[in-house]
Amino acid sequence: MVSRQKGESMKGEEAKSNLPRVLVIDDEVAIQRFLKTALDTGDYSVHLADTAHAGLAAAVAVRPDVILLDLGLPDLDGIEVIRRVREWSQVPIIVISVREREAEKVQALDSGADDYLTKPFGIGELLARIKVALRRSLQQAPEPVFQSGELRVDLPHRRVSVRGEEVQLTPTEYELLRMLVTHAGKVLTHSQILRQIWGVAYLEQPHVLRVNISNLRRKIESDASRPRYILTEAGVGYRLRSE
């Protein structure tokens, strides 16, 4: 059920222990095969599980650095798997879902998943998500100065600039941008943002978030109609492009 990928050289044995461990929990053979092949290029050590229970066992045995979890497993609801893992581990979980299931994605994210991938996805997208998740998993502190394209956010000095020009933000806009920056590359759900920036009382007032995102975009994006930094994840939340 849980299989460690073979084919690594003895010499790589030592290196392998230092490789980030990715646990894939998915019952589809085709997807397993694709993920195994695509990830097993020497950067990761890949572990496969084809049921939720096997996956939960592997999470204990393998101690993965990141989990890729398909929400449609035969034996247990994917959300339940997230809850059970979160009872004892903060390992990043990336869920795999389809477009039509926005509510499911939000539920997974609010239950503790870190990010999601919409089927079908390309390898570039997958690697980017894993990279962002690993950064958090490996406890890498965020850079004090965030730079993406022409956007520069200097967290210690609370300074935001675009193309070298400083941008004046309201305190709320800055808090919002700071939250996005500290989670750069990771999706944040509407309720996660509302809860942290405005507090629980605002969970039912999504328009404050829309208005502030709109204003923030107008200040930092060169064309607010085609944003390059703050990306909308339809029906889920927002994501700050990380590079």
Place this chain on the structure above:
Amino acid sequence: MSVNEGKSTLIGGSFRERLTGIRDLGAVGYCAAIAMVAAATLICNQARPYLSPVNMVMGYLLVVVLAALFLGRRPAMLSALLGVLAFDFFFVPPRFSFSVEEKEYLMTFFALFTVGLVISSLVAKARERLDALRVSERQTTSLYHLSRDLAAATDNAALVKAAVDNIQQSLGGEVAVLLAREGELELAAGSDGFAPEPDRLKVARWALHSRRMAGAGTDAHAGDPLTYVPLKALLETHGVLVLRLDEDDILHPEELHRLLNAYAAQIAMALERLRLLQQAQETRLLKERENLERALLNSISHDLRTPLTAITGALSAVLEEGDKLNSGSRAELLETAREEAARLNRFVGNLLDMTRLEAGVLQLKKEPCDVQDLIGTALATVEPRLAGVAVSVRLAPELPLVSLDFVLMLQVLVNLLDNALKHAAAGGELEIAADVAGERLVLGVADRGAGVPEADLPRIFEKFYRTPVPEVVGGTGLGLSICRGIVEAHGGAIRAENREGKGLRIVVEVPLGVAAEGRVDEG
């Protein structure tokens, strides 16, 4: 008039009277006849110095003619008899006695009486024929009105109501129509709440199954107070016409039967016409459905197989002939496979959307949406396919937040953009505009493609409609009909118009909703 002249005519009013407009005079007629003879006698008495008795006979003949014209056959006969007697008594010597001196007068009496009888009979016959004509004219009119109203009816309920109203107006009494449904008779309409008691249904059923009239005024179940007429059509008996008629009418069975059968035949034919119409409509719907299903199958088979063929071909070429290919060709083949897979994915998404729309399980999750965000996200989604196409976005200043299902409206915009991209040749331009008109958000997506023939504009939102353009453009014929489904679910409308010069613009209008509490410019 004929048989029932002796009856009192003051109560009720039979259908015959209603039809001819003439009431039976009865006793009044006889009294009038007596009075007319008396008047003639008085006048003759005044004229006695100037007239010989024989000429007075003319006066009495005149009375007989008038009585025949206005009072009918029997009062005229009475006036002939009374005329002879009065002439004899008052004017033939010896006066004031019925005895006759000159036997010649017996001849006069006989002639007066005979002529009186013949005249009264002729005149009355002429009048009766006229009456009969009037009756048949009225019947024809009443049948004409009935058939006109029946023809205008578009469903069974309207039809039986028209029948009941018409017959009630023509015949009076009480009228109801029972329709046969799955072997049982059900009341379909009744005049002024008239409904035959349940125990009467037995006779009604008998009339239905034997296809013969029954009840009062007929040979079958004659003791029943109601009259039952089966609604016989060519193929089947549709029901029973039930009437509570005046006793008078029942006394003219032939006329009544003719009329009732005519009514019943009209109603039955109208019912049959409606039924056939419904069947024709059902057949048409079934056929349309079949066509649609065939189109769906064709579309699925075509739109699934085309990308699959391209993917299979490209991958097998790389796998099997990889050594012979230069790296450029290999990359191109793989890129083709990836693009086709993306197209396949969009098609499956469209199919799912369509299925959800048609199954009616689409639930709107409305929330305040930033229209600019919506447009930006849609552009980001189609980004890989935007190569070489310039996009301009024009937003009305101070656009409010609009209450929408973001994910579904995003799908609408993406489909519209995909559609526009298909028609905008590389290097073309797409224009997106958002305005507020009254309480509605107006979104427009315009291209500079070939447009759509004016006559086809309303049809482009129909399922499986494809513009008559080269196959290169492809498309599933589902995208725009999904747009319409989603927009209409939002209480909005979608339309297409050809632009001045060249190109097509699709305009979506949706209500702003209550989300407008926060202007984007605030805070």
